[in-house]
Amino acid sequence: MRASVMTVGAALIVAGMCFVSEIEAGFKIVVLDDPDVGLNDPAEREPIDGNNGTTLGQQRLNVLQAAADRWAEFLDLDPSVEIRVGAEFIALDCEEDRGVLGSARSNFVYKDFANAPAAGVWYSAAQAEALAVASGGLLAADRQHIGTFYNLRLDEGDETCLRGASWYYGLDPEASRPAGTIPLFPVVLHEFAHGLGFATLVNLETGALFQPDNEDPLEDAYMRFLFDTETDSSWSDMTDTERQVSALNDPTVVWTGADVAAESNRVTAPEAFSQGQLRMHAPDPIEPGSSISHWSPTAEPSLLMEPSLTSGLFDQVDLTPALFSDIGWPIRSEFLDLIFSDRFQ
Ligand SMILES: [Zn+2]
Structure with a gap:
């Protein structure tokens, strides 16, 4: 299936209420959705395939947190590092056979901070924070390092958007996903990677x-x-x-x-x-x-x-942590053992 497009770099900044979930493993998901919308949607749901949320919003948030935890397995983060991810569900472009599933970006960038791998080079806010904190520096006291969006239209039963596909919020890799669904988990892993630095800042035009x-x-x-x-x-x-x-x-x-x-x-x-x-x-x-x-x-x-x-x-x-290592992210030394699971064949 190659029906769906994931993009990076959307320049949207949407003001919203701001709620903070618990801190886990160096990442903090900051919910930017309004009350009763997106990650705050109170609609009741049955737990599904490793996701024990009982509301739509909680199931969505659980997937984002699971993706953050997954990246925290690979990134060698000082315990004092907190990577803040501002997240919301909004309507993104969607057509019958292709649509934007999500987007993400580093909200700002740093150069020449403490422990920068190279001088005169821009680094994602998250990477700079992770490196600078090791020397006692704290670069962004309250700002969100990463901004990320997911397409709210997928759960609206709109046949003109990916033929009415809905998000799948399961977290068990072995579970079988219902037909007509798109798994949110790999989309969030992908988007967080862009936010962590898998993107160029060069103006390609x-x-x-x-x-x-x-x-x-x-x-x-x-x-x-x-x-x-x-x-x-x-x-x-x-x-x-x-x-x-x-x-x-x-x-x-x-x-x-x-x-x-x-x-x-x-x-x-x-x-x-x-x-x-x-x-x-x-x-x-x-x-x-x-x-x-x-x-x-x-x-x-x-x-x-x-x-x-x-x-x-x-x-x-797969190769994403290897690219992170190339650009100077601190990666756990055992990461190569973790990259290629038996499902990557
Ligand atoms: Zn992408």
Whole structure:
């Protein structure tokens, strides 16, 4: 099934009431939905497949918390680190055969903080916080590091939205999912990964490096590992115009990080590689929110961070922690044992 699109980088900021769930494993989910909506929906539900919530809102929140816990297995977080994720369910684009399931972004970015892996490089707020806290720094006292949205329209029984598909809130990887449902869990894992730093800040329309007001343009942690095998040059060495061209240059844009390279032989499809390195998604024309900030969809077995949700993905995170390690996230040393579960075959 490749009917559904997951995107990153939606610029929506919706004001709302703010409730905070309990803190677990370094992540705090901050519910931004209004009362009785989305993550606060009081509609009664029977517990389902490992999700013991008894309201629709609680079941949704349980899935987000489970995804946060899953990432906390891999990220080597100091006990004092708190990664705050602002979350809400809102109506996102949806058509009969394709729709946006969710989106996420780092709400802000940092450079040159304590323990930054490289100088003069932008890092996601969550990554910067995780690294800086190890030296006693606290960067964002109350702000939410990540903002994320999930499509409320899926539960509205609207036949014009993915043929009336609804969210599946189960958490048991072994359970069989009812027909006509889309599992929320892998979508949240995917979106949280974007929020944690699986995304470039480069303006793909112009090739320009990220440049906030009154700042010099600087590289971001992700784009430093992008390389074009056709021109034999890294994105770091390109001009803006060259990056603008490369962003459309399927099938020759690849990831050069060593930790991904060490594990990428798990991907067996030859077309997912260019000169032995795993390809990124670089279609022409650009797909805003999808281009470059995902693996090529040619990867088999399918990867969590492809642009579309693939049937069969559930709790697998495959190469995502390896990419996090490449960009300088502290990853638990045993992570390689955890990446490839027996379901990743
Ligand atoms: Zn995505």
